[in-house]
Structure formats: structure tokens, C-alpha cells
Amino acid sequence: xxxxxxxxxxxxxxxxxxGDEEGNILERDSIPTTAPEECVPKMVAWFxxxxxxxxxxxxxxxTCVDPANEKYGSILETPKTAWKYYPFRNAxxxxxxxxxxxxxxxxxxxxxxxxxxxxxxxxxxxxVTIGTGIGAGVMVEGxxxxxxxxxxxxxxxxRRDPEDKAPSSCPYHDDCFEGLAAGPAIEKHWGKxxxxxxxxxxxxxxxxxxxxxGVATYIVCYSPKKIILGGGVMHQEQLFPLVRSKVxxxxxxxxxxxxxxxxxxxxxxxxxxxxxxxxxxIELGKxxxxxx
Ligand code: ADP
Ligand code: ZN
Numbered sequence: 001x002x003x004x005x006x007x008x009x010x011x012x013x014x015x016x017x018x019g020d021e022e023g024n025i026l027e028r029d030s031i032p033t034t035a036p037e038e039c040v041p042k043m044v045a046w047f048x049x050x051x052x053x054x055x056x057x058x059x060x061x062x063t064c065v066d067p068a069n070e071k072y073g074s075i076l077e078t079p080k081t082a083w084k085y086y087p088f089r090n091a092x093x094x095x096x097x098x099x100x101x102x103x104x105x106x107x108x109x110x111x112x113x114x115x116x117x118x119x120x121x122x123x124x125x126x127x128v129t130i131g132t133g134i135g136a137g138v139m140v141e142g143x144x145x146x147x148x149x150x151x152x153x154x155x156x157x158x159r160r161d162p163e164d165k166a167p168s169s170c171p172y173h174d175d176c177f178e179g180l181a182a183g184p185a186i187e188k189h190w191g192k193x194x195x196x197x198x199x200x201x202x203x204x205x206x207x208x209x210x211x212x213x214g215v216a217t218y219i220v221c222y223s224p225k226k227i228i229l230g231g232g233v234m235h236q237e238q239l240f241p242l243v244r245s246k247v248x249x250x251x252x253x254x255x256x257x258x259x260x261x262x263x264x265x266x267x268x269x270x271x272x273x274x275x276x277x278x279x280x281x282i283e284l285g286k287x288x289x290x291x292x
Contacts, residue, residue: 002289005052005098006281007043009033009059009088010105011080011132016043018050019282023116025275035082036091044095054292055092056101056284058108058277061135063088065103065146073102076149101288105277107144109230109270110137112280118271119226126224127276128153130211131231134178138222154178158213161206164189181210183233194233208239212246215267219251225259230270243267 001020008015010033017028029046031039047055062078064071073089089102103111110127119125125139134154138145145151155176166189170179179185186194190203197203215227229243244263251260259266270276 002053002286003051004282004285004289005047005050005055006278006285007047007055007057007092008105008108008277008281009057011060014039014043015278016046017278017282018052019279019285021286023279023282025278025282028278036086036088037082040088040091041095044092047092047096052096052098052285054099054101054285054289055096056103056108056281056286056288057089057092058103058105058281058284059088061104062149062152063102063104065107065150073100099285099288099292101281101284103144103280103284104135104137104150106135106137107139107150108137108280108284109276110139110228110280111144111283112272112276112278113228113270114139114142115283116272116279117276118228118268120271122225124223124225125228126153126218126222126226127228127230127270128214128218129231130181130229130233131183134182134214134231136218138224140222153218154182156214156217158210158217161209164206177210177214181207181214181233183231186233194236198236204236204238204242207233207236208242208246211239211243212250215243216247216250219247219255226265227267228270229267230276234269237269240267240269 004019006017013030015030018026062076064074074087075083092100113119113127114125123142127137129135136153138151160175168174168179169185170176244267
């Protein structure tokens, strides 16, 4: 059986793993995300030592995911200046001489859920992470959606609650989903981290209103067969029933499908025990090997 390398490249840490074709994680390690010149050689050496046959990388964005583009696998414009335009995928291709699959961190999380988790086998899936930022990975016909770049669906513009005068936590947009509903937005609005606001129902009512606006928009635009909500903020499971009922209210009976009749099974928590990202990287590496 092939040994599949998986690299989940985040803004604060890099998680490396070896898995098999059935999604078993055999070994795992992590290092802090420092400048690429410092941390990339360590990761290349780790995968070389672990004798992987192929690799799947899920990288923080924005990044180029178009194999036909000369910047394929490079990080694009980013506030992390050391990483700006860094040819991330090429470093592993040149260092390891194996197939390397490459996509965004949220797209691989979507792939992990669609392969092993809450949306297993469905082929049309939106995975949303609500954490330090908001990101959405989109799968259509079993493939992760790309295009001009890749969806940046955490930045859809949504309606602000008229009473909500708090500053947006997105430096680009006053009224985007991430700016109003990511973890830092909750903290900016209420003056404390989300975890310390459990006793105040107003916090979760407003948060679920924004989440429902985002989810309703994804439903009408992407027509997913399941929507998975993950990330730190969704540890607050009391959000799920609030979001479902507000989505039903916002869509107002317009979409009539079996899924919309059963929102408890349609808008769901992640199903991979927090491993959707690394499992998605394993699946990406497996697909890269099959296509090589
Ligand atoms: P990241 O997005 O950086 O990968 P997380 O998904 O853990 O990391 O998101 C971090 C954000 O989620 C922080 O803004 C934090 O306030 C919020 N958060 C983390 N844990 C919880 C929790 N149990 N309840 C509510 N919010 C949480
Ligand atoms: Zn924004």
C-alpha cells in the first residue's frame, strides 16, 4: 500500500502526517510556521525520512491552485511578507521528486469531510470554518472548486444587523461574513473572547443570524447536498439549532427539497474529530498518485 504524505499548512503551524489509502493516519508531527527558508527544508526532510510515495498539501491562501498557471502552488498576496509569492508546492516537487497534490486549507477540509466525514460520498458539499477567519471549501461534482483563483466565500457581503455598530474584523470590508462573524469579530463586538460569553444569549442570537445569512447564501449559490460548519466558534453547539431555524426563515420556503425538510441532517457539525484537514490532504495525495 502507498505511503501518502499529508501537509496541512496553516498560518501558525504546519502539520505533517503519513497516511494510507484508506485514510488511516500512521504518523503525525508539527512545527511552527516560520519563514519558508527556515521551515520548508525541515518539512521536506521529514517527508523524505518517512519515505512517502506522494504528497497532498492544503495551504493557507490566497494561493494559486491552477495547474496551468506559472504561479501554480505559490502563495499570492499575503500579509505574511516572508511567504509572499513563495513557490510552496515547487519546493516539495524539487525536494522529493514525487507527485504533489495542492489545494487550499479549506478546500482540503471539505475534501476530508466529503471522503471520510459528515458528507461522505455526496460530491456537492460546502465546508465552512468559523475561527480566526471564515473560509469556505466548495466541492462540485466530486471536485474542489477553483476558477479564476479559488472561492473566497468567507468574504461574501452580508446584511449587518441595524443595531450592530461594532467595527468589522476584516481590514477590507465593513460588512463581510468574516468581518462580522469570525471569532475576532465576536470579541471586538462584545469585548471578550467568544468562550467567555456563554451566558449572554444576545451574543449567540446575533452570531447565528450572521451564520444563517452566510449559509443561506451558500445554499442558493452552490446548491450543496450538505453544509458542514466547523472551526473554533462552532464548538458552541447551541448555534446549530439557531442557525437552522434562521436559515429556514431567511429562505422562506423558496427551496423545496428533501434536504430543506430536514435541516438537522443538512446543516451539520464536522465529522472527522478535527482531522478533516489532514484527511483531505491524504485524499489529495492519493489522487495525485493516481493521476501521475
Ligand atoms: P484558526 O481559525 O486560527 O485555525 P480556530 O478554528 O480554533 O483556529 O479559531 C479560533 C477562534 O475561534 C478564536 O477567535 C476563538 O475565540 C474562537 N474559539 C475557539 N474555541 C472556541 C470555543 N470553544 N467557543 C467559542 N469560540 C471559540
Ligand atoms: Zn472581508
